Amino acid sequence: MYGLSRRKRWPVRRRFLLPVPREVDMLKIHYSLDSELHNEILEIPAPAELNIQVRNLVLRTKKGALINKGDILAEAPSPFGGAYHASACGKVMKVNYHHMTIKCSDSETSVEPLDVQSMGTGKELLRTLQGLGVHVAPLSGRADVLIINGMNPEPGISAAQQILKDGGEYLKAGLELARKLITPGRTVLAVAKGDKSAIPGAETVGVKAKYPSSLDALVVRAVTGKEFPSDTKVISVMDLYDLGRVAVSGQPITDTIMTIAGRNYRVPLGTPIKHLLQTLDLPVASTDIVVLGGPFQGESVYSLDEGVKKTDYGLFIIPASQFPAVQDAPCINCGECVLQCPARVQPHLISRYAEYERFEQAEKHGLNSCFECGLCSFNCFSRRPLLQYIRFAKAQLQASGHGEQA
Ligand code: SF4
Ligand code: SF4
Helix, strand or coil: CCCCCCCCCCCHHCCCCCCCCCCCCCCCCCEEEECCCCCCCCEEECEEEEECCCCCCCCCCCCCCCCCCCCEECCCCCCCCCCCEEECCCEEECCCCCCEEEEECCCCCCCCCCCCCCCCCCCHHHHHHCCCCCCCHHHHHCCEEEEEEEECCCCCCHHHHHHHHCCHHHHHHHHHHHHHCCCCCCCEEEEEEECCCCCCCEEEEEEEEEECCCCCCHHHHHCCCCCCCEEEEEEEEEHHHHHHHHHCCCCCCEEEEEEEECCCEEEECEHHHHHHHCCCCCCCCCEEEECCCCCCCCCCCCCCCCCCCCCCEEEEEHHHHCCCCCCCCCCCCHHHHHHHHCCCHHHHHHHHHHHHHCCCHHHHHHHHCCCCCHHHHHHCCCCCHHHHHHHHHHHHHHCCCCCCCC
């Protein structure tokens, strides 16, 4: 098992520095996880069409089917893989290996709710929650310590902070259900230092609000003082909120909370990015980079028809002039990615194995210890897409049945 980084930094004079081209006015990105909240969670209206990513999923509907809100569309085949549900009524118009397109109708019919809260604590409850789209990996099996990760996941995203402020009823219901399943002796809410948020039944602990301290493994170490303790489980405040909403409503998860231009919105899953941009009147130039997720872990989208997924907590538009393009340039062995990596793996090495499709070698050198924090890619002087190579290798191994199951 690879550990968490405590490496000493080299003195600046020993680090290999490449000049930044004059025409690139570098994006001034900060590592702070503090954000100002501007309002309540605002609703994004349902789009005319939903675009659901179904690659590597098992389809549960087909072209031409009429669906209600909450109907199951697809499931991940892995043991903890969740179910994907329709966020609006409509008709399945197109299905291919990558996407399912649904033309939305005006109907508001939803699936029948399930009485989740009165279920026992056994496997039936877990299976039911999984079927309703809940991320059940942190809920399976008991633990002595349950940590709720209430940190904003990345700089510029304030979804966690907003949920802590506005999600009281659902967080309480989610925690009740989580504690019923995990039966922890100690429950901790980890928040940014200075944040006064609280959830009844959990002690609040402050964690340094600087990325990557919001990563689960680093939050666990900050709270317990241990690396990967076997008696500890961690659940994000977003997942706890979803669990609470499922518990209260009995309905599946069909939306996500996203930070867009500094404000938080409830977005139906599968909403195309172009619908968000039009609704919020956000202009995008043809050379801009649109990123789903955060500035470190997010991925630039190749089409504005791309639909929003449950784990997308942010949308960013980055002008091309502010960021040097990622490219398949050779590694110059500067070592910066190794210094940055909080998982203490060698990103330059595992990404090169991935690039040449030697996935088993990548796995042997710590591929699965990577947290996908994105710091290696962000700081690579050659602008190599290290995180993308790492994700590619993980996806290929998973598809071939050899990788770690989600
Ligand atoms: S994304 Fe890169 S820096 Fe982050 S844990 Fe993985 S290899 Fe390390
Ligand atoms: S991958 Fe990038 S940051 Fe890492 S050693 Fe190579 S050039 Fe340096």
